[in-house]
Amino acid sequence: MSTIITITGDLGSGKSTVSNLLKDRLQYDYIYTGSIQRQIAHKHNMTTLELNKYAETHPEIDEEIDATFRTLNASESLIVDSRLAWFFIPHSFKVYLQTDLAVSIRRISADALRVNESYASVDDAATQIMARKKSENKRYMDLYGANCEDLSHFDLIINTTFLTPDQVATQIITTYQKWLTNP
Numbered sequence: 001m002s003t004i005i006t007i008t009g010d011l012g013s014g015k016s017t018v019s020n021l022l023k024d025r026l027q028y029d030y031i032y033t034g035s036i037q038r039q040i041a042h043k044h045n046m047t048t049l050e051l052n053k054y055a056e057t058h059p060e061i062d063e064e065i066d067a068t069f070r071t072l073n074a075s076e077s078l079i080v081d082s083r084l085a086w087f088f089i090p091h092s093f094k095v096y097l098q099t100d101l102a103v104s105i106r107r108i109s110a111d112a113l114r115v116n117e118s119y120a121s122v123d124d125a126a127t128q129i130m131a132r133k134k135s136e137n138k139r140y141m142d143l144y145g146a147n148c149e150d151l152s153h154f155d156l157i158i159n160t161t162f163l164t165p166d167q168v169a170t171q172i173i174t175t176y177q178k179w180l181t182n183p
Helices: 015-026 033-043 048-055 060-070 101-110 122-144 165-181
Strands: 004-009 029-032 078-081 093-098 156-159
Touching: 004 015, 015 029, 015 078, 015 165, 029 033, 033 048, 033 060, 033 078, 048 060, 048 122, 060 122, 093 165, 101 122, 156 165
Parallel strands: 004 078, 004 093, 029 078, 093 156
Antiparallel strands: none
16 A cells, blocks of 8 residues: 655645645655756746746656656655656555635745746736646646646545645545545
């Protein structure tokens, strides 16, 4: 039985915050794609949206990120926060976090770690966030045939719009523990 939890979802849905809570509560290791992507964007002096657009014609960017996740299938006691971990680690407990776009914008704008994700206005933020999601979904479909919009791939889907990270983590742990006994 796999003891890997993969977390994906909407931008600004709380994936990183919830993953950190799960890591602490379950005493699991934690791998986070967002930081890898932001480091690559910074290295290329790009925003994350610019990096996503660039990656559409430069598959080596996705390969640099995704190669890490292909090697994790034999891991145990691991939380993986990644857009495609559910695809690369199919035996994991797969969680999708959803949120309202306005809440995503507020959360992303308030996150000091997102130094290369700044917006001129709320409308600009909405446009860039939707463009980033569209770019990622297209790339993942083209590269791997991975349909990130098909929620049937996931064991648990949670709308985080009106929930605290603690409530989300509790819901994940409760469902995960049931899944461990009857996947």
